[in-house]
Amino acid sequence: MSSQRLLAFGLRFYITVFFLYLFLPLMVMAAATFNDSRFPTITPWDGTTLRWFGELAADGGMWQALSNSLLVAAGVLCLAVPIGIACALFLNTVSSRGKPFIYALILSPLLTPGVIIGISTLIFWRQFGVSGGIFLTVLGQATFIAAYVMLMVMARLQRFDRTMERAALDLGASQWQMFRRILLPYLKPAILSAAVIAFLQSFENYNTTLFVVGYDTTLTVYIASKVRTGLTPAVNALGLILILITVALAIAYEVKRRREQAALARLARV
Amino acid sequence: MFRQLSERFGHPLAMAILTLLGMWLIVMVTLPQLQMIDYSFRPNLLPAQRGGPEDGWTLGNYVTLFDNEIHRAIFFKTLWSSVLVTLLTLVVSYPLAYYLAKVATPRQAALCILLLIIPFWINEILRTYSWFIILAFRGPLNEILLALGLIERPIRFLSGDAGVMVGMVYAYILFMVFPLYNAIESLDDNQIRAARDLGAGSIRTHRRIVIPHAKPGIATGCIMTFMLAAGSYAVPALLGSPGSRWFTQIIYNWFFEGGNWNQGAAYAFLLLVLCIGFMSLVMKFFKVGLGDIAK
Numbered sequence: 001m002s003s004q005r006l007l008a009f010g011l012r013f014y015i016t017v018f019f020l021y022l023f024l025p026l027m028v029m030a031a032a033t034f035n036d037s038r039f040p041t042i043t044p045w046d047g048t049t050l051r052w053f054g055e056l057a058a059d060g061g062m063w064q065a066l067s068n069s070l071l072v073a074a075g076v077l078c079l080a081v082p083i084g085i086a087c088a089l090f091l092n093t094v095s096s097r098g099k100p101f102i103y104a105l106i107l108s109p110l111l112t113p114g115v116i117i118g119i120s121t122l123i124f125w126r127q128f129g130v131s132g133g134i135f136l137t138v139l140g141q142a143t144f145i146a147a148y149v150m151l152m153v154m155a156r157l158q159r160f161d162r163t164m165e166r167a168a169l170d171l172g173a174s175q176w177q178m179f180r181r182i183l184l185p186y187l188k189p190a191i192l193s194a195a196v197i198a199f200l201q202s203f204e205n206y207n208t209t210l211f212v213v214g215y216d217t218t219l220t221v222y223i224a225s226k227v228r229t230g231l232t233p234a235v236n237a238l239g240l241i242l243i244l245i246t247v248a249l250a251i252a253y254e255v256k257r258r259r260e261q262a263a264l265a266r267l268a269r270v
Numbered sequence: 271m272f273r274q275l276s277e278r279f280g281h282p283l284a285m286a287i288l289t290l291l292g293m294w295l296i297v298m299v300t301l302p303q304l305q306m307i308d309y310s311f312r313p314n315l316l317p318a319q320r321g322g323p324e325d326g327w328t329l330g331n332y333v334t335l336f337d338n339e340i341h342r343a344i345f346f347k348t349l350w351s352s353v354l355v356t357l358l359t360l361v362v363s364y365p366l367a368y369y370l371a372k373v374a375t376p377r378q379a380a381l382c383i384l385l386l387i388i389p390f391w392i393n394e395i396l397r398t399y400s401w402f403i404i405l406a407f408r409g410p411l412n413e414i415l416l417a418l419g420l421i422e423r424p425i426r427f428l429s430g431d432a433g434v435m436v437g438m439v440y441a442y443i444l445f446m447v448f449p450l451y452n453a454i455e456s457l458d459d460n461q462i463r464a465a466r467d468l469g470a471g472s473i474r475t476h477r478r479i480v481i482p483h484a485k486p487g488i489a490t491g492c493i494m495t496f497m498l499a500a501g502s503y504a505v506p507a508l509l510g511s512p513g514s515r516w517f518t519q520i521i522y523n524w525f526f527e528g529g530n531w532n533q534g535a536a537y538a539f540l541l542l543v544l545c546i547g548f549m550s551l552v553m554k555f556f557k558v559g560l561g562d563i564a565k
Contacts, residue, residue, distance in 0.1 A: 019382075175280030
């Protein structure tokens with residue numbers, strides 16, 4: 001074998017090992033759900049059971065945490081999506097000397113560790129008598145999720161053909177009509193994707209949430225506390241369900257994205 | 271700024287945009303950070319003492335860190351371990367990113383990217399938890415090593431920094447792979463071919479052509495990974511032991527066990543300074559700007 005081919009073979013081998021490394025842990029965790037053992041493990045295998053799903057369903061704390069998580073995610077969507085869109089429109093429109101500074105400020109939440117966003121939110125709101133809870137969790141999470149929304153909306157906005165805008169105005173549309181009928185429909189796919197990502201980011205956030213959640217719990221905080229105290233395979237059952245939902249969402253999202261790309265490619269050919 | 275916005279969108283919409291943006295940047299981003307810094311320079315006082323003679327700016331909270339040998343050691347350990355995690359992640363990710371961008375057929379690449387995205391969408395806690403099961407004292411890894419006869423007694427993987435670092439590489443690898451992939455993908459294949467034709471070997475092609483081109487991606491990946499590693503709470507909390515505490519855990523304790531928020535704010539600010547310092551260093555070293563990072 002020539003060295004070129006040996007290298008290519010080595011690379012393929014590496015890729016295979018890499019994907020094993022990526023998926024084996026998740027499979028082990030999923031498998032441990034069905035082990036009839038008091039502790040979450042796959043060694044030794046004490047028999048196959050489905051009872052951990054039952055125990056999970058009977059856990060009131062889990063349901064409370066889940067409903068909190070959904071509430072927080074809904075709040076984050078209401079805040080972060082409009083802010084992200086406004087931010088992208090601002091950056092796409094304005095050119096002034098202060099812009100690089102504002103741009104750095106806009107990106108800063110992405111480059112700040114999540115714990116610090118949580119801490120600063122907690123400290124800031126204390127002077128107004130607001131302590132940790134659902135409300136602060138929404139604010140803390142939206143602080144950095146808005147920046148993600150901005151990046152995704154911005155990516156699409158940069159490819160927008162401004163002549164369409166001018167055409168609409170020349171044909172007598174008001175600026176509001178132009179925004180409502182031209183720009184917003186154009187941005188819709190990016191806004192929807194951003195909303196999905198924002199929802200997931202919020203749902204699985206731990207670092208920021210930990211500091212601002214107070215005596216409430218979100219699902220992620222709940223899982224973490226279960227792992228450290230009172231660990232049973234019921235946590236695995238929850239993990240498995242979340243993984244399945246995530247995989248289904250990821251595939252649906254990817255299929256949709258590819259369809260759009262294919263449609264765009266067809267348009268480009270015409 | 272307002273003029274440009276209202277020319278394009280009209281007055282009401284321009285107002286709405288500026289209000290949303292201003293509210294976010296001032297009330298949610300800037301003021302809380304400033305408040306945290308202000309807190310870190312004030313002593314921890316009882317409500318009755320506020321506004322009294324002791325209520326002034328002080329460096330006391332920072333002196334505490336310098337005087338506390340354990341906390342200082344944990345701070346530096348967090349720094350070095352995060353650098354190590356970043357380098358490890360870079361080394362592990364580079365071949366994969368190169369394969370995706372230049373070797374794989376478009377179909378293979380698309381499939382691999384989908385496979386990469388799936389774990390990325392799964393909760394960080396769950397990803398870490400799966401390692402908790404694998405590395406457990408009586409877990410599958412120890413069982414396999416025992417069965418293979420490689421070790422005689424099970425190893426306590428979860429009592430040192432090694433388990434934490436393995437978990438971190440696993441948790442943050444995709445923040446490295448995607449920027450690298452994006453950067454390498456934009457390299458013209460002809461440049462690689464030209465280097466080969468001119469007699470450069472694989473290593474030389476990477477060193478002189480691919481890596482220099484991928485600089486912005488490497489910088490972005492390193493900055494993100496370092497920030498996530500240094501600021502991680504979940505991974506050390508789940509995979510570490512009391513002997514392998516992370517700086518974020520000390521911060522957490524100041525807030526929720528020590529009840530000294532001022533002290534906690536000082537530690538948090540130091541963590542932020544650490545991340546900003548690392549970021550500036552990387553940006554200077556790779557000669558990239560903030561605009562390259564946001565791509």
